[in-house]
Amino acid sequence: MRPSRQSITDLILHLHPRTVPLSTIRFSLSFGLGGMAVTLIGLLFLTGVLLLLAYEPTPGGAYASVQTLGREVPLGYWVRNIHHAGANLLVVVAVLHLLRVVLTGAFGPGRRLNWVIGLFLLFLVLAANFTGYLLPWDQLAYWAVTISTAMLGYIPLCGDWLRTFFRGGAEIGPATLANFHVLHVAVIPGCLLVLLVWHFWLVRKAHGLIGAPEGDQPVRRVPVVPDLVAREAAVGLGLIALVLLLALVWNAPLLAQANPGMSPNPTKAPWYFQGFQELLLHLHPLFAVFVWPLLAGVTLLLVPFLPDSALPGGVWFGSERGRELALAAALTGAGLALAVVLADNALAQAGAPLTDTLVTRGMVPTAAVLVLAAGAYWLVVRVLGCTRAEAVMAGLVLGFAALAALTVVGVWFRGAEMHLVAPWAQGAAAAGGLS
Ligand code: HEM
Ligand code: HEM
Structure with missing residues (x-):
């Protein structure tokens, strides 16, 4: 094996064991959903860092910077669309992954802690989506976050405190944007990374995915390189291609600039x-x-x-x-x-x-x-x-x-x-x- 190829194989073997049971790499067992979630998070980190180059986290500058990104930065709108599509798909993929874990009995003994970590990962994915939602500072963002943070106020005892804490004051304003920005680009991604590493480590500790019982037959094992890696690459690259194409036709919304005096209906x-x-x-x-x-x-x-x-x-x-x-x-x-x-x-x-x-x-x-x-x-x-x-x-x-x-x-x-x-009877805005 050439040295460069050997080092790539070595890197992969830090993530995976050398061999895995054949029954656990069947696409129909996991549908690659955990891998899809990882791929989307990678895409979000990459596009998120690119967006940071243009984005300005102040009420005066945020909306204009997203507009500038769309009008003046080459491929800027595409990068934003990829971030937007990836983020929304991630919620769907993470929930489907959770359901696959339930439906294949993969949260039993030996995997319990990983289920709990998965739940925290899902919480972080929702939190990342929610904090990102405010950043463009348009009417959609402003009012969606207003209504969602208002819901916090109904929590007994600490509801008002929580609402004020997240908003950084009584109303949504510059402090909210600053809070959400730092949560979105630093705190949440940091926590996600730590929990993801833990999540993967626990999958390894449980000797890979849950496999179907093989009766009296000895467990058939296959080498990770190429059997598993080829499947992972097919799912990952297929998904990336899909998101890139989707981002060509699905524009991330940008309504009028946030107007605290006029709520949409x-x-x-x-x-x-x-x-x-x-x-x-x-x-x-x-x-x-x-x-x-x-x-x-x-x-x-x-x-x-x-x-x-x-x-x-x-x-x-x-x-x-x-x-x-x-x-x-x-x-x-x-x-x-x-x-x-x-x-x-x-x-x-x-x-x-x-x-x-x-x-x-x-x-x-x-x-x-x-x-x-x-x-x-x-x-x-x-x-x-x-x-x-x-x-x-x-x-x-x-x-x-x-x-x-x-x-x-x-x-x-x-x-x-x-x-x-009915949707067809509603105005375009609604x-x-x-x-
Ligand atoms: C950001 C979200 C998540 C990512 C990136 C992620 C990633 C992964 C990956 C790559 C695997 C191994 C491959 C696979 O099962 O497809 C896995 C397994 C697992 N995940 Fe997740 N996961 C996420 C969310 C969740 C959630 C929400 C739960 C459940 C509450 C969960 C529970 C588990 C469990 C129990 C396993 C072990 C499954 C088995 O042994 O068959 N994960 N996860
Ligand atoms: C799980 C990870 C992430 C999720 C789910 C996520 C989600 C989102 C969402 C939903 C938006 C609003 C997009 C729109 O409609 O315009 C957004 C915006 C943004 N995100 Fe993320 N994001 C993630 C990670 C990151 C990271 C790691 C960074 C930077 C280090 C980042 C930087 C940004 C920036 C600068 C914006 C504002 C630009 C814009 O609104 O288009 N994101 N994010």
Whole structure:
């Protein structure tokens, strides 16, 4: 082997072992989603540093610098579009990666800590997206961040403090931009790097990805170079090509310069928070912004530590029964969420009396959901004879499907005054939610 080739192989072998089980490098096991997330983060770091060369983090200069980037810097707008497309795709890819971990039983013993680190990575990805959102300082950015930080105010005891802390004052202004800028280009990328290294190390410590059981057969191993590396390169380069092409046709939005005196109608949070914004329309704010996200977060954190909560490793859905259960859970989750949205809308249109109280829009729906969850668990485990792991998987799928349905409603079906309107019946301004 030539010395240069040998040193590249040595570098790769710092990341991977020399050989891996054949069953773990099947594309259909992981769909390369973790690798895709890594590729997108690499692309974001690269384009982020390039954007820094033109960007000015002051309310007076930010908007103008993004305009200058588009008009005067060669390929400047393309670089911005790549950053924008990569960032939004990363949210989707990271959530799909999380679901693949659930659906292939990869959060059980030996992988629990890595699941927890994954959750923090997801939090950082959302935080990076959210802080980046403000930086162009246009109307979209200003008001999306206004509405999202206002949600923080509903958190009991420390809500006001948190809102003021992130805004750097009572309102969004120069201090907010300075805070978000430093979080976006230094603090969050630094934390991401540290956690990513830890995440990869734990994958290695667990002897690679979760593999399907091979029965009595000895585990078949293949060399990392070229078998795994060729697959990684195909996924990584394919994804980069896709993002570069996408960035040619999908322009990062830039509305008018931020105007604190004039809010757009509707004012929407960034798309990945619109599921929560949709909840706010149906629940008491304390429950929509605090109780429900807290319950969901704690459940996600604790789920691997419940005994027998992971499906049999390396087999999608665990079994044919698991596949059917997952499909039923996804349809139920999305269907229930849509039914609640429509029913609540019908009640409001029928002029139902104001019932926006802590009891009727907080405690009652929360108790109803908990009772339904307990009933569904009993039905799935006791009546249908499924395993606890299958019930846990179905619960997680149901929750994510419900959140996805609420997000779709928020992004595409909410028009002026947040009324339910079909996308084709909305004005051009109201339709641009997914940006
Ligand atoms: C920035 C986001 C993330 C990146 C860059 C990332 C990267 C990776 C990579 C490269 C792998 C190995 C290859 C693969 O499984 O596709 C992996 C595995 C894993 N990830 Fe992530 N990940 C991220 C987010 C998450 C999240 C949100 C979770 C779950 C909460 C998670 C949990 C895991 C677990 C448990 C494994 C081990 C899977 C197994 O052994 O089969 N990761 N991750
Ligand atoms: C996970 C990593 C990252 C994510 C998810 C992310 C996300 C974003 C998003 C959504 C925007 C708004 C883009 C737009 O619509 O115009 C943005 C802007 C920006 N980002 Fe990042 N970013 C990441 C990493 C970085 C890094 C590492 C840097 C620099 C070191 C950086 C520098 C910038 C700059 C200067 C802007 C403002 C320019 C503009 O808005 O176009 N980003 N980022």
